[in-house]
Every structure is written in structure tokens, then in C-alpha cells.
Amino acid sequence: MASYKTVEIKEDIISRNNQGASRIREGLKGKGVFYLNVMSSPGSGKTTLLKRVIDRLKGDFCIGVIEADIDSEEDAGAIAEATGVKTIQMHTGGACHITCQMSEEALEALGVDGLNFVILENIGNLVCPAEFDTGAHENLVLLSVPEGDDKPLKYPLMFEVATMVAITKTDVMPVFDFSVDRAKENIRMRNEKAPVFVTCARTDEGVEELTEYIRGKAEGICGRK
């Protein structure tokens, strides 16, 4: 009986979250603000890849960044210093994911007036953030080479909700048993549509292709410059 109750509570929470997320998404679209949610395991290279992508886009968009972490200020400092764009650090107080309510509060704290492109770097967690729609227009999911090409099999929902996937840290491929083909096959078992970009922030491999794809999606919301 206890488990029935838990399921009902969870479904109710998620259904209410999704309604709120749709409101956020529509509201931002009405204002011409593109909202990108970036998710992955801890240490997959979200911050480093984002620095490269932001550097390529900041001349054409007014970008703001929300760095979500349980603790520490490291990522917000790194992004602000490297790119100069408006950045806030959000602490979740132990929470393992960002709900639409937390997303809304972070957007308010950041302040979207004057911006047309907001990036949320979600908590490093390949499980829970996938369950909670943040109201973003696109979900970029990273899979780093050191994690292994089997991860889409073991963490299905994350790869189902992805609208684009970036394989990261390809420069270390020679020292890991990672096959891009196997990774793509495993991603395809979870997601038939999301394009997969093979990237490396250090060598710049694939960063241009990923950036141009994101640019196209952003222009669809905030209009072509």
C-alpha cells in the first residue's frame, strides 16, 4: 500500500511539474528567449563544452547562464570568467534535480530582460534531472568517453528526453575502450531522432557543428539576426 501511495504522489508531482514547465516554455517563447537545458553525469564536461559554445554564440545572442549545483561556486566562476556573459550560481540545497519551480526562480534571479538565450547547466546526475521538465526548449545531453558507451542502456530516460546528444572528451578515446558506433547504436535504442555530435572541447572537434545546430534552434525561438 505504501508503494501505491508513493507512485501517486510522484505522478502528481511530475504532472504538475510538466504543466508549469509548459507555461515557462511558452512564456519565454513569447518573449523571444531561447532556453537550453544541459544535462549529464558529474564530470562529463558540461562547463568546458559550454564555454566553447558560448564563445562562438555570444557575438550574436545576448546570453545568460544558470549554473545549478548542490554546493560550490566553481562553475559559475569558470563560465563568467571565461565568457563574460551574465551568470548566476544556483544552489539546490541537496536536491538532485531542477523542478520547473526552481527553474522559474532561477530565471527570475538571473533576469531575462535584455537576454534572448538562456542556458541552464543542470545538476550532474544521469537519472533524476531527466524526470523533471525544466521548461527548456531543448535538452542537450552529454556522454563522455570515460563513462563508457553502454550508458544509454543503463540510464534510458536521460537519453529518451534528449533533443540533442554530444559525445564529449573524444581526445582521450585512445586510452578508453569506447566505440562511437556502439554509443550511437545505444543512443538510437533510446531515441530515434536526437542528432548525435562527436565533440572535444580541448581539440575543438565537432564544436562548430554542435554550435550551428544550437544556433538554428535558438533562431527558431528568438528570430534570425
Add this chain to the structure above:
Amino acid sequence: MASYKTVEIKEDIISRNNQGASRIREGLKGKGVFYLNVMSSPGSGKTTLLKRVIDRLKGDFCIGVIEADIDSEEDAGAIAEATGVKTIQMHTGGACHITCQMSEEALEALGVDGLNFVILENIGNLVCPAEFDTGAHENLVLLSVPEGDDKPLKYPLMFEVATMVAITKTDVMPVFDFSVDRAKENIRMRNEKAPVFVTCARTDEGVEELTEYIRGKAEGICGRK
């Protein structure tokens, strides 16, 4: 008001979980069965390190392994094939952590009669599993070199609940910006006591030291052979 309610539910769940976990721990101790919980991010090398540790211990203990995953059978297959010890695969149905109830059901499904050493490989997640005491006697937490030495700062609770920490994949240190000293400092900010082992399953670095430490803890529960 909604948030007050959520906190109460969560505290109640965790307090009930911890009571159940204490019962499991005491029950296993009474039977002379040592229970080790292994936690880390996805892809930190739990399965590979465990294969090496089990190989060193299986002559002296009767070992059983519970592989917890959201989906896929990969890890149970890998452990069973490599080590020959009794192994079960547990699927959490989407859940991001193992509660004491799930832990108890898995122990029953494995069957502890005839065993004196059980290993739980928890869900790959650096956040949620730390909140739920599984009833294990020891918590081994892995931090892999590719993840970065800053992770103990960003995921505090996981390193607080650790009773031993293994830095893994040290063979790839030359291609990553990872400092063992910095990692140890960051772990010490979260945990003053847990010993830190510098390991590599591929080269066998540090595996003997970690194994001998685990052996000592196991002998404390199931008696010296």
C-alpha cells in the same frame, strides 16, 4: 506551504529508511555476513574495480553480489563471468537510489545463507544513493580521474557518508588535469576519517591496499578465517 509538506514527507521517508537500515545491518552482523555498499557516478569503474577486489577475496570469503541498475543486465553478466561468484541483477524501475526496503528484497532474492560477504553495486549516481542508508556496514565511494578532483566539493553528502574512498582510473592521469593532492584535500573537507586509496583496476595500482582494508572490515563482521 507545499514546500513544508515536501520536507516533512522526505524527512519521514529518510527516518523510516534509516530505522530499517539499522535492522538490516544488525541482522546481517548477527549472521556473520559483511555487507559492502559501493557508490559513484555512472562510469567511474565500480564494476571493473569490484572484479579485481572479488578475485583477491573469493578464496577466503563466500561472496554474493547485487548489481543494481535502472535497466540492462550488463554488470551482473560481467561480474558473474569474470569472478564466478553468486550474482543477481536488480532493476529499480526508474528509481535513482536503493532504499533499505529494496536492499532487503535484493538480499532475500540473492539468498545470504551460505554467504558471509555481500556487495551491493548501487545505481551510478553521485547524489541520491547517499541519502538512503542501505543497511551496509561500509560505504565505498569511487571518484574517477576523468570526473575531476573538484567533485567532493560539488557532491558533499556522498563524500560525507563514505567510510572509504577509492580514486580510480589513475592510469589516465597524464591526459586529465587531476591532482591527487587536491582530490584528497577536497575529500577531507567533507570527511575527516575515511581512508583514501589511489587505485587503477587496469594496472592494479592500489588494489591490494584497498582489498586488504576491506578484508579487515569484513573480518570484523564475519570473523577471521
